[in-house]
Amino acid sequence: MIYTSKIQKAIKFSIKTHEVYQKQKRKGKDIPYIVHPLTTGIILASVKASEDVIIAGILHDTIEDSIPEKKVTKKMLIERFGKKVADLVESVTEKNKELPWEERKKEVLMHIKNFSHDLLLIKSADIISNATELIEDFEKNGDETFSRFNAPKEKTILNYLKLIRTIIECWTDNPLAKDLIFLAKQLQMIGNAFFMSNYPEIVIEYKDYNKNKKLECPLCGWHGKTHPNIESDLVIDVTCPICDKILLVASFSSCY
Numbered sequence: 001m002i003y004t005s006k007i008q009k010a011i012k013f014s015i016k017t018h019e020v021y022q023k024q025k026r027k028g029k030d031i032p033y034i035v036h037p038l039t040t041g042i043i044l045a046s047v048k049a050s051e052d053v054i055i056a057g058i059l060h061d062t063i064e065d066s067i068p069e070k071k072v073t074k075k076m077l078i079e080r081f082g083k084k085v086a087d088l089v090e091s092v093t094e095k096n097k098e099l100p101w102e103e104r105k106k107e108v109l110m111h112i113k114n115f116s117h118d119l120l121l122i123k124s125a126d127i128i129s130n131a132t133e134l135i136e137d138f139e140k141n142g143d144e145t146f147s148r149f150n151a152p153k154e155k156t157i158l159n160y161l162k163l164i165r166t167i168i169e170c171w172t173d174n175p176l177a178k179d180l181i182f183l184a185k186q187l188q189m190i191g192n193a194f195f196m197s198n199y200p201e202i203v204i205e206y207k208d209y210n211k212n213k214k215l216e217c218p219l220c221g222w223h224g225k226t227h228p229n230i231e232s233d234l235v236i237d238v239t240c241p242i243c244d245k246i247l248l249v250a251s252f253s254s255c256y
């Protein structure tokens with residue numbers, strides 16, 4: 001990446017919006033909000049995203065999170081950073097913030113399905129920044145971490161898993177796919193006790209196992225072929241390739 005004056009200008013603009021004008025904090029914490037947009041920009045730069053995509057990452061929450069007295073508009077972004085950046089920021093801005101949490105999240109998932117690769121990259125970096133922070137907080141504070149969110153623990157995790165699965169389905173070669181899958185597996189582990197009892201795996205005798213039957217992950221929604229290694233006698237369980245949830249256990253009867 002070449003560090004440009006336009007990127008520097010975006011950093012200053014984002015700091016003004018989130019920190020100088022409103023001292024915005026990360027939800028329920030005493031951490032400056034600006035850490036998140038800057039992290040998003042760094043993640044995008046690490047995979048050699050274009051200048052405009054890095055800038056849109058740094059600015060991605062400015063329209064959504066600016067206060068009324070210092071409202072950031074699309075027009076302001078067009079004037080300062082050009083139409084491409086403004087369009088990208090507008091597309092990742094959550095509309096209808098007054099809708100209930102569940103409906104809003106459903107809308108975001110539908111919306112992502114029409115995203116360009118540039119938008120998928122910004123959304124991936126956004127999720128990586130947020131999920132990494134969540135996992136780190138969970139390691140420190142356990143379940144209490146989830147009290148600062150609008151939805152309970154399991155719903156928060158399920159939403160992340162669905163987002164990650166949708167993004168990967170839309171763009172398998174996404175340069176951030178490995179990072180997303182790494183996080184999905186960790187998130188699934190955090191909710192594991194609940195998921196084990198509420199979404200139990202299928203237990204079946206190996207001889208009855210239909211290898212042509214497609215499996216579906218009840219957590220992230222992955223729907224695909226069965227594990228190729230199921231052919232081998234050594235593998236006895238099939239896990240979701242996105243979130244690692246155990247989907248099926250093939251048991252061997254004693255006479256087998």
Ligand SMILES: [Zn+2]
Binds near residue numbers: 221240
């Ligand atoms: Zn899954």
